[in-house]
Amino acid sequence: MEAANRGANEAGGLSVGLGIELPFEQGINEWVDMGIDFRYFFARKTMFVKYAQAFVVLPGGFGTMDELFEALTLVQTGKVTRFPVVLMGSAYWSGLLDWLRGTMEAESKIGPADLDLMCVTDDVDDAVRYIVEAEAALAAEQEALKETAAAQAEAAEQARE
Structure with a gap:
């Protein structure tokens, strides 16, 4: 987390940290x-996901896996x-991705589209491009939904007249 906070701080951005109260942290x-310090993991994860515009996940331990799969599950459902969810470090994530494809997808526990929820890269520029493109696609999708809703509301209004 320190690297992300330092990068945001040094770039002039607002650096936000969501801590967890643990005896060994x-x-x-x-x-x-x-x-903000949290006592419980579930509250901290809720805050991570609630305000996220993207997840960039670097190699980590159980906590990283927990947060990654929480985010993927909420997006998937x-x-x-x-x-967008970006996994930085293709060598680190390759074993997990092989298992997801070879076991979970092969047994239909997840679908092929579920694996498309993640971008795996070693290149920061690729990660940024993926996030920017995903944001643009989501904005276009949301605009189309608004237009459809407005057209449906207008049609319903005309039908009542």
């Missing part, structure tokens, strides 16, 4: 402009607005 790092 060092606490929120020095690069955070606005920090439509419980949150779809946002």
